[in-house]
Amino acid sequence: MPVSLDCSAVLSFMNKLMNKSNSQKHSACSTLPSKLTTTITHYSLLSTNMRIFITHLNYLIILVISFFFFFIIPSTSSDTLTGTQNLTTNQTLLSQNQSFVLGFFRGSNTNYYLGIWYNNIIPQTIVWVANRDNPVDNSTGYLKIGDNGNFVLLNSSGNPAWSSNQTSAKNPVLQLLDTGNLVLKDSSDKTNNNYLWQSFDYPTDTVIPGMKIGWNLDTGTEKHLTSWKIKGEDPSSGDYTLKIDYHGLPEAFLRRNQTIIFRTGPWNGERFSGVPEMKNNTGLDFNFSYDEHGVWYSFSVTNLSLLSRVIVTSDADGKAIQRYMLIQGSWNKFWYEPADECDYYRQCGPYGVCDKNASPICKCMQGFRPKNQEAWNLGDRSDGCVRNTVLNCSTDKFLHLEHIKLPETSSVFMNKSMTLDECGSLCKRNCSCTAYANIDIRNGGSGCVMWLDQLMDMSVFATYGQDLFVRLAAADIGSTSSNKNHRVVLATGISLCALVLVLGLVAICYLRKKIKQKSRGDERNMDDLELPMFNFDTLMMATNSFSQDNKLGQGGFGSVYRGRLIEGQEIAVKRLSEDSRQGVTEFENEVKLMVKLQHRNLVQLLGCCIEKNEKMLVYEYMENRGLDSILFDKSKSLLLNWEKRFNIIYGIARGLLYLHQDSRFRIIHRDLKTSNILLDIEMNPKISDFGIARIFYNDQTQAKTVRVVGTYGYMAPEYIMGGNFSEKSDVFSFGVIVLEIITGKKNRRFSNNNDELNLLENVWRHWHEGTILTLIDPFIGNLYTEAEIVRCIHIGLLCVQECAEDRPTMSLVILMLRSEAPSMPNPKIPGFSARKNYPETDLSSSKQDESRSVNQVTITLLNAR
Incomplete structure (x- = not known):
């Protein structure tokens, strides 16, 4: 609001102080300094103290005038702005119940924006912006009600930066409501909701x-x-x-x-x-x-x-x-x-159904098969599914699917008044109808929606979802119904056998429990696990008394042996050594986790043995052992062409996504590395070693520990430096593995006395120099596209970014791996890259082999970077 100051009154006060006649008064503040100087000159015989006083009083008057201008223009606290008022960048409107604020805020570009935000909530939470694409460039902008009955935001030049619609209001008033709605109305209109303009419309x-x-x-x-x-x-x-x-x-x-x-x-x-x-x-x-x-x-x-x-x-x-x-x-x-991955649009193509709990997640409905089987097997399901049998309109039947996210409905027939039975009859008579469902599921269902084309973008849920009836050839439905009785009898027999087996296992477990109560206390903790128990003599015989010839490898847990059971099944036996740095806690942790996890990219736990002070885990045997044994062995790495390497990358990503998102519990692995990626006879990857994994419950997103466990070169910076771990810690490890698979080189441990770049730093340098293709492992061969490899390197760099919040989730990684030309952000600096000043710690100066795990490091021993 405009402010005026009576400058003549100020001058009168000054003249009285100086005993000056009224004829020497001045009426303009602009002449004040010069007149003060004249006065001082005229009264040159005044004492030194008086001259000093007058000089300081000159500055005092300027300060008083500034004070009046600053405080007489107040910050608006009302909820309304009238046609005679302006709202400047240091003013706000506050809704009547003080829930919302209208005012100016600054973006990172220092421009000013008019917005609405919650009052007294930190951090500031903005819910609406007026001029989001037309900012005011400095603090002299202001808001006013214009001549056309609208309100307008003016910039420093007085030109409109943004405005509302023109209105015919005679007395427009702008008001911020308690709902957070900014409304423009005529003050003479007593109707509460007759708004000429409102922010809720924009x-x-x-x-x-x-x-x-x-x-x-x-x-x-x-x-x-x-x-x-x-x-x-x-x-x-x-x-x-x-x-x-x-x-x-x-x-x-x-x-x-x-x-x-x-x-x-x-x-x-x-x-x-x-x-x-x-x-x-x-x-x-x-x-x-x-x-x-x-x-x-x-x-x-x-x-x-x-x-x-x-x-x-x-x-x-x-x-x-x-x-x-x-x-x-x-x-x-x-x-x-x-x-989750099934939420992404058209994951499984026409007639494909996405199930996040299945592996693979895409499947064809009954009566359908993959349109392109070869591409489907390689993970590309965009072509979807086709019918096994050609439809015959007069004899077709309908398959009942439950808990379905209905197919895309942009071009369907709909009728709100029809029943489901009427809808089915209409669909049956219309030979173009491919499926039907209720529109509304309340009160038993009502309304009819019919699809007249391919069914796209379907998912299945464990609960909720809707019923969908899909048209199938009678032969595809009949083959199911004709065997219904047989299936019932078979299911009953299987159930009875299973019941007898379960009762037998319960009895065996009960007897074992009674025996083991006399053993060590740590053994008693394993009795309640729902897992087959192997006796020690069986595993001794299977591994030829744990001979060196059967030894597959050794880690922080102990040794792993190849074995063959009497019935011919090959197994891998993980034996806890007496001097192992991992103990009963890690053993129990791995057993309890692996019992709950089932995925094609996780190694399968077959059973365990707790006997004679021995603790052993029995796994399925993986013919090609650990990824590191082939990837870093130049005599074997030729076995890994680009197609196999990409499938390994994708399989690891699928396994991690299951752990982080799709399993019964959210699991953080914490020790993901190439030696813990096992390869079966077809080079399919399976994640192993869950001894130090952690379960996250409910909405937990991260945790902190004073005991850092993991392996050199794969642990994320926030984990090593502060003990903080989350899903993004595993994402970092995954990124390291991706770059190792592409380059065929190990990520070196971080050491002050090693001037050679580690892998992450090397990839980062070549990425910025445009020479990234020179790092590709020559053993990959020539059957690859540069764009695909560069995309995977790009993904790897995104995963190893120094800040955890910058790294993508595994669901986004899957999307980027599957996309032909995804829009991906530029990667930021990797963790432990371009750093030559890390202090000597247990992590940097250890003389242990790089393949061994760190099992106990106290965080307080680590110096700050």
Whole structure:
């Protein structure tokens, strides 16, 4: 607001002090300094103290004037802005209940943006930005209500940087509501919700309660979310968008630029069919409506004290849609999408079904087979599946699938009033109909949606999902029904046999437990494990008394021996040595974890032995042993052409993804290295050695330990330096392995007295010099594409970045490995790269062989970098 100061009054006060006549008063502040000088000259006979006083008083007056100007223009605390007021960069509007603030904030580019954020929540959480793509370049910008009844943001030159729509309001008022909605209305209009303009009609990256996204089909206008260009730094429009497609049965699509990343599935009356996490959001009510006038999604809170928001973000890990809840003053991420590999768009092609708990994750429905079997076997399922039998409209039947994320619904037939039976009859009569389902699953189901083309982007869930009825040839259905009785009898027989076997095993385990109660206390802890027990004599015979000829290798746990059971099965026996640096805890840990883990890229635990002070684990035998035994042996590395190496990289990634995301528990391996990657007869990789692995529960994302365990060259910087480990620690180890597989070289340990670059530093230097192809292992051969190898090196460098938060998740790694031309960020400096000043520690100066594991290092012994 403009401020005036009575300068003549100030001069009068000065003249009285100096006994000056009224004729010498001045009325303009601009002449004040010169008149003061004249006065001082005129009264040259005044004492020295008086002259000093007058000189200082001159500066005092300037200070007083500045003080008045600074404090008479206050920071606005009202919730409204009228036509006679301006909002400058140091002012704010505060909603009536003090929940939201409207004001200016600065981005990382020092520009100013007008935005709305939560009040008194740290860090600042911005929910709306007016001028995200038209910032004000300095602090002299301001907001005002314009002559056209709109409000306008002016830059330092007085030119509009952004404005709202023009209105016909006579007395426009801008108000910040308690909902976080900024509205423009006519002050003479007493209607509470008759808004001429509102920020809720122009969402940016966030949806809060009461805000809608979707389509107004009467006006053809759309509301959607667009991520910030750089989260928390640059609010300009980013690459990710979340838009609702109103065609067919409406659903929302997440895109990165123009590429579809994820779709929510259609609304089923309770939630989007592809977002089962919405089922467990207590305290929230979801609303989705669609008719000929529009399609809208919104949510509300049942408890007004509950704060929740959904954002679309440009996070590096690809989890672009995120829901947060404020709990005890901190934002907690409740769910995100894409949540797993099956959430990514069209993973399994036409008629393919994605199951995150299966391996491989893609499968063809009953009555279908892979269209390109060779590509399917190699992990490329984009061609999807084709029918085994040609359809015959008059005799076709329908396969009932449960817990399904419904196929893409952009071009379907729909009728809200039909029953499921009516829908099935209509689909049966229409020879073009490929599948049908209910629209709404509430109250037993209602409505009809029919697909008239290929079924795309289907997933299966353990719970939730929907029922889908897929058209099949009668022969493909009949082959199943004709054997139904046989299957029932067979299943009953198997169940009885299994029951007898289980009872027998229970009895055996009970007897063993009674015997082992007399043994050492650490042995008693293993009795309750649901795992076959081998006796010592059996393993002695299988390994020829643990002869050196049968020894496969040795590690921190002890020795590993090859063996053959009487029935002919080959096994690998891991025997804990008496002087092992690992003990009962690691032994029990590995047993308990391996019993719970089942995946084609994890080595299978067959049983264990605890007898005569011996502790042994029995694994499936891997014919080609450890990856390191071939990769770093130049006489054998020719066996690993590029195709095999890529399959090994991809298989390791699949195994890690299972551990981190898809298993019953989230597992952090902590000792991932080439010697713990075992290869079967076909060179398929399997992750082994879970002695020091850790389970993460619920929403736990990282942990800290004072006992650092792992292997030189594979441990992440944050783990070595601070004992912090997480999924990103395993990602770092995976990145090292990727670079070792491509170059055929080991990552050297980090030592002050070794001037030679370690592998990470060497790859980093060649990457920036554009000579990265010179590092490719010559034993790879010539059957490869440079682009594919460079992409894998790029992924490896992303995985070994120094900061854990910069590294991708394994689900994103899988996506990047499978994509032909993914958009990937530039890698930042790797951990332990370009460093020549690491202090001497147990980790850097140890004389142990690089292949051995570090099993106990006290963090306090490590010096800071």
